[in-house]
Amino acid sequence: MIQTIAFYLFATLVIASAALTIVARNPVHSVLWLILSFFNAAGLMVLVGAEFIAMLLVIVYVGAVAVLFLFVVMMLDIDFAELRAGYAQYLPFGVLLVLVLSAEMIFAVSAWSAGGIALSASVAPVPEGVPNIEALGTLIYTRYLFIFEGAGLVLLVAMIGAIVLTHRTRSGTRPQNVSQQVKRRPQDAVRKIDQPVGQGMDL
Amino acid sequence: MSNTASLLLTLPELILSVGSLALLMVAAFVGDSATRAVTWASAALLGVAALAALFPANGGGLAFDGLYHADAFSAFAKLLIYIAAAVSVVVAPRFFERAAPLRAEYPILILLSSIGMGMMVSAGDMLTLYVGLELQSLAAYVLASFMRRDSRSAEAGLKYFVLGALASGILLYGISLVYGFTGTTLFSGVARAFGDGLSTGELFGLVFVMAGLAFKISAVPFHMWTPDVYEGAPTPVTAFFASAPKVAAMALLVRVAVEAMGPASSAWQQIVIFSALASTILGGVAAIGQTNIKRLLAYSSINNVGFALFGLVAGTAEGVAAVMTYMAVYVAMTLGSFLCVLQMRNAAGEPIETIESLSGLSRTRPALAAAFAMFMFSLAGIPPLFGFWPKFLVFDAVVGVGLWPLAMVGIATSVIGAFYYLKIVKTMYFDEPAPAYAPVTSYTEGTLIAVSALFVSPLGYLAIPALGAASLAAARSLF
Numbered sequence: 001m002i003q004t005i006a007f008y009l010f011a012t013l014v015i016a017s018a019a020l021t022i023v024a025r026n027p028v029h030s031v032l033w034l035i036l037s038f039f040n041a042a043g044l045m046v047l048v049g050a051e052f053i054a055m056l057l058v059i060v061y062v063g064a065v066a067v068l069f070l071f072v073v074m075m076l077d078i079d080f081a082e083l084r085a086g087y088a089q090y091l092p093f094g095v096l097l098v099l100v101l102s103a104e105m106i107f108a109v110s111a112w113s114a115g116g117i118a119l120s121a122s123v124a125p126v127p128e129g130v131p132n133i134e135a136l137g138t139l140i141y142t143r144y145l146f147i148f149e150g151a152g153l154v155l156l157v158a159m160i161g162a163i164v165l166t167h168r169t170r171s172g173t174r175p176q177n178v179s180q181q182v183k184r185r186p187q188d189a190v191r192k193i194d195q196p197v198g199q200g201m202d203l
Numbered sequence: 204m205s206n207t208a209s210l211l212l213t214l215p216e217l218i219l220s221v222g223s224l225a226l227l228m229v230a231a232f233v234g235d236s237a238t239r240a241v242t243w244a245s246a247a248l249l250g251v252a253a254l255a256a257l258f259p260a261n262g263g264g265l266a267f268d269g270l271y272h273a274d275a276f277s278a279f280a281k282l283l284i285y286i287a288a289a290v291s292v293v294v295a296p297r298f299f300e301r302a303a304p305l306r307a308e309y310p311i312l313i314l315l316s317s318i319g320m321g322m323m324v325s326a327g328d329m330l331t332l333y334v335g336l337e338l339q340s341l342a343a344y345v346l347a348s349f350m351r352r353d354s355r356s357a358e359a360g361l362k363y364f365v366l367g368a369l370a371s372g373i374l375l376y377g378i379s380l381v382y383g384f385t386g387t388t389l390f391s392g393v394a395r396a397f398g399d400g401l402s403t404g405e406l407f408g409l410v411f412v413m414a415g416l417a418f419k420i421s422a423v424p425f426h427m428w429t430p431d432v433y434e435g436a437p438t439p440v441t442a443f444f445a446s447a448p449k450v451a452a453m454a455l456l457v458r459v460a461v462e463a464m465g466p467a468s469s470a471w472q473q474i475v476i477f478s479a480l481a482s483t484i485l486g487g488v489a490a491i492g493q494t495n496i497k498r499l500l501a502y503s504s505i506n507n508v509g510f511a512l513f514g515l516v517a518g519t520a521e522g523v524a525a526v527m528t529y530m531a532v533y534v535a536m537t538l539g540s541f542l543c544v545l546q547m548r549n550a551a552g553e554p555i556e557t558i559e560s561l562s563g564l565s566r567t568r569p570a571l572a573a574a575f576a577m578f579m580f581s582l583a584g585i586p587p588l589f590g591f592w593p594k595f596l597v598f599d600a601v602v603g604v605g606l607w608p609l610a611m612v613g614i615a616t617s618v619i620g621a622f623y624y625l626k627i628v629k630t631m632y633f634d635e636p637a638p639a640y641a642p643v644t645s646y647t648e649g650t651l652i653a654v655s656a657l658f659v660s661p662l663g664y665l666a667i668p669a670l671g672a673a674s675l676a677a678a679r680s681l682f
Binding site: 142143144145146147149150151153154156157158160161163164165 | 206209213220227266267268270271306308311312315316318319322328330331334335337338341342344345348349351360
């Protein structure tokens with residue numbers, strides 16, 4: 001019972017927020033609606049017992065992709081009125097895409113009800129009674145350890161690459177030097193003077 | 204097998220990983236003044252890794268439940284890769300010193316790329332293959348645009364990145380199809396599933412995997428990126444691209460074709476035949492009009508990859524051995540040619556890349572002209588130079604399986620290629636001298652040119668017994 005209610009709640013919210021993503025006039029609002037729709041999709045994933053994918057949705061899509069979108073939308077100076085101006089011009093193309101997508105959906109549903117294609121049995125079946133995060137973790141850290149470490153090196157290369165291609169030391173800037181600040185003592189910086197009246201100050 | 208025993212088998216990758224992380228720390232804390240030390244330390248690390256690859260712990264075998272193979276084939280390929288990588292590390296400082304001081308990340312990225320290449324040639328599983336390939340490619344994209352102030356270098360990096368990502372997508376799509384229809388990513392499991400008949404889905408997977416790998420070896424019709432990237436990238440990086448990753452991708456292609464898709468050889472044979480013929484013809488014809496020496500060498504590499512593919516067409520142990528011999532000689536010829544290109548600097552020390560500037564080189568720099576001519580003759584496969592021998596082996600293997608017509612067409616296409624190689628020799632020896640190049644100041648490069656010239660000279664034939672035995676042992680370990 002509670003599952004059914006949760007399902008309808010999440011499903012309605014996903015569809016509603018997805019629709020609002022498209023119709024919202026302000027692109028920042030669009031991205032915020034998109035984030036809400038991701039959260040609700042994550043809820044649906046939890047309901048079907050795929051908690052790993054649920055976390056992935058929240059961490060990767062909400063945490064990284066959506067925030068990146070938000071940055072792009074807010075940082076770039078895009079004239080959205082101008083973007084919308086081509087609406088009528090691109091309408092036939094959009095309609096075509098809609099037709100293709102709906103045809104694909106009809107095909108997928110009818111193929112699904114006709115029974116699956118003969119894909120081979122899974123080599124690594126999900127063990128019973130173990131949450132799938134734990135099952136995945138066991139595989140990644142034992143059988144696929146070598147590849148997991150390799151993937152770590154790929155990320156390291158991406159980081160080095162980003163630094164190599166963008167980092168530059170600029171001359172003429174005055175960056176904060178923490179160790180110099182900490183080393184500075186009061187006697188180096190402060191001078192007590194007894195200023196006589198009527199004379200200029202000696203700096 | 205325990206993880207410790209598996210890790211011992213991956214010792215070359217382990218050495219390079221730990222070494223590159225340590226050098227990265229040195230580079231980060233000491234700064235650019237450590238570049239020279241980091242460069243030489245990287246070359247030394249590659250040497251140590253090559254030793255570890257040649258003498259694997261307890262005689263080699265499978266590591267991590269078949270994800271990783273340490274056999275004679277991977278040892279042969281890794282030796283070539285590490286040598287080529289070390290040469291491209293060593294020649295870099297002098298090239299970069301004019302434009303901008305070399306940064307210590309250059310040798311480190313090459314080390315990381317070598318780890319990826321080692322994973323590629325040792326792959327026993329589609330996942331190892333993919334992660335290794337990505338590690339190699341990602342480092343290569345950064346290296347291509349290493350001179351980021353140079354717009355051509357930036358363009359090369361961007362082009363390589365976009366097209367490489369597309370190829371990775373194609374490859375990954377093929378891998379997912381193969382996994383979906385065979386139920387495993389292990390090469391041995393894929394071979395077993397392909398053995399009981401090839402379903403349409405598996406065939407699709409095979410075609411996509413082949414297409415993705417053809418991009419990485421820049422075989423026609425997936426070669427379009429090669430001339431632009433080779434021309435734009437800094438010359439030491441181009442020398443690296445033309446040698447080490449080519450060997451790695453070729454070895455990977457051979458391993459996938461033989462070990463994973465061996466039972467479906469009739470399916471991939473057609474693809475490889477088309478690709479080999481198209482590469483040799485296009486590599487020969489398109490190079491004729493080039494005026495930039497790096498672009499010309501890019502087409503030359505496409506042409507040579509086509510010839511190496513002929514060995515794979517045969518599909519026998521002799522054919523695979525011929526491919527490996529070809530790659531060994533190809534690395535020597537290509538690195539030699541690019542080392543000669545590195546000497547092309549005008550009086551002010553700026554690098555020049557036009558073929559015109561080579562005019563009359565025989566009178567201004569006779570030794571350089573002689574070495575360059577030797578590499579060109581060898582790349583054209585003209586006896587008695589050593590470049591003839593692998594071409595002979597490759598066609599011998601093709602004839603050995605009864606594909607006479609293919610061998611004849613292949614030999615005819617090598618005549619097209621000979622034209623532009625000879626044109627360069629003619630420019631150097633018979634044209635009026637152009638302004639002389641700046642004198643050589645580096646003994647390292649001179650020595651390297653001399654060594655590779657000796658190897659491709661008729662003296663190279665003395666290496667045939669050793670090279671032949673090693674490549675045959677490498678090929679046998681796949682069958």
